[in-house]
Amino acid sequence: MPHALAAADACLAILQPLPLYSTVYPNKVFDYMAAGRPVLLAIDGVIHQVVEGAQADPALCRQLGLNARRFVEARSLPGTRSAQGPRAAGRAVR
Numbered sequence: 001m002p003h004a005l006a007a008a009d010a011c012l013a014i015l016q017p018l019p020l021y022s023t024v025y026p027n028k029v030f031d032y033m034a035a036g037r038p039v040l041l042a043i044d045g046v047i048h049q050v051v052e053g054a055q056a057d058p059a060l061c062r063q064l065g066l067n068a069r070r071f072v073e074a075r076s077l078p079g080t081r082s083a084q085g086p087r088a089a090g091r092a093v094r
Helices: 002-007 019-023 027-034 046-052 058-075 080-091
Strands: 011-014 039-042
Touching: 011 027, 027 039, 027 046, 039 046, 039 058
Parallel strands: 011 039
Antiparallel strands: none
């Protein structure tokens, strides 16, 4: 696992948006942070507070989010972004 994390530009942590998951601390997020990798977090709740508490550079976080959005948009299947609508687009960058 250390080799995979070291090779990653960023690491994604995503869970279904269920109330149950708002109280969990996924181990993968701590693995990513311990490896010093940027974390793309698509989980609301207590783990969000942990990641924000890491005091990362806000400008760097914003740029990473914008880059991730461009990457996904460039590779999305035609019509998928419009099918998901503004709700999905609004969650891509905070």
